[in-house]
Amino acid sequence: MDLEVRHLRVVCAIAESGSLTRAAASLRMTQPGVSAQLRRIERMLGGALFERRRAGIAPTALGELVLTRSRAILPSIDGLLADTARAAGSQSAPNRIRLGSVGAPLLGHLILAVRELLPEAEVTTRCQYSPLPLLDDLAADRLEAAILGDNPGRELQPRDGVILQPLVMEPVFALLPATHPLAADEEVSLTRLLKEEWAVPRPEGDRTREYWSSIFALTGEHPHTPYEAEGRQLIEVVRAGLAVSLCQATFIEVPGVVVRPLAGNPLWYRHVLAWHPDGPLAARGDEILRRVRDGYLATSAASPVYARWRQHHPHLARRPT
Known part of the structure; x- marks a missing residue:
């Protein structure tokens, strides 16, 4: 089997998502399918591209080499495909x-x-x-x-x-276990919240974690963040009473968690x-x-x-x- 563009996309998706499960979701594949695809790619390239760590998976030295070349190649290929599709009159069909x-x-x-x-x-x-x-x-x-x-x-x-x-523009609210003492308050002090253990999304290119950290630094507090999760998994960690987090103001409370405004509206x-x-x-x-x-x-x-x-x-x- 020859190396194809789709194989490079798989490798990049795994690296960007930090897990095979998330990569499978972004690629619209099953997790076993992504795992099998990765094994075939590694056999073609002659070595492991990723290694498992506590926080997820990370590229090996060979993986970093493949990622560097892939990220240089894929934008040019995507541009070629977009240009040829537009020239053929098929891009962005009205229907x-x-x-x-x-x-x-x-x-x-x-x-x-x-x-x-x-x-x-x-x-x-x-x-x-x-x-x-x-x-x-x-x-x-x-x-x-x-x-x-x-x-x-x-x-x-x-x-x-x-x-x-x-x-x-909307404020960012606190996400708390329903049993947490702060859940009884109408609004929550960020300084007080930062003394708890936190569940946070993994660092992404959207700079959300960077923004949070810049606001946290103004309080002089640095939260302990032992849990890295997103979406439903993050909610489950909070629901279990293990951590607190932040959420969008429009988040609808579900059993076991409560949403509270942050005093002074420090995050947006x-x-x-x-x-x-x-x-x-x-x-x-x-x-x-x-x-x-x-x-x-x-x-x-x-x-x-x-x-x-x-x-x-x-x-x-x-x-x-």
Whole structure:
């Protein structure tokens, strides 16, 4: 078997996600399928590309070499594919709309807006934890629009051919076990929270962890972060009473966890809608933006804690984006 471009994508996906399970999700493959693919690639290249560590998997020296070459090659290949598809007149066909999203409560509203405005379109979606792969997909014409997110002072960098339109800025809230003493408070002091053990998402290119750390440093406290998890796994660690964490203001409480505002609103998160200026959604961009913003307001009202915060902070609830 010869080495192919798809093999390089598998290796990069494993390195970027830090685990075979997450890589499988991003590649839309099964975990056993990714494992088998990796074994075949390693046999072709003559050695192990990754090694298992407590925090996940990490590249070996051979893996670093392969990753360096792959990351140099793949953007050129993606650009070639996008250019030839555009030249052939098949790129961004009006009846096919590909959407992406980070972990935000706005994807459903974006899908509904596109379906209502373009009822004949076939809508597909792809989700990522970090906004950067989605931004890459937008720039390479692999997506027509996406919901992204960033933080103050660490905003997403503009890309050629991609419009970045802020949707709303919202506060970041505390995520606590329901049995935690701080759960009885209406709002939580960040300084007090930093004395607990934390569950945090793994470092990503979106600079979220970097932003959190910069705000934490202002308090003089440095949290102990023994648990690294994302999504459902992070919630389960908090639910078990093992740690505290942070979440979006629109997070809906589930049994075993509670959401509380942070006193003084020290951390913020910005939702961003991105699309192509010459794509099939360009003429509808303003209308889609309005509909997604309206959907966000409905989502905010459905979160009792956030709805109450917005009532108590009307000037901040209208904070410009």
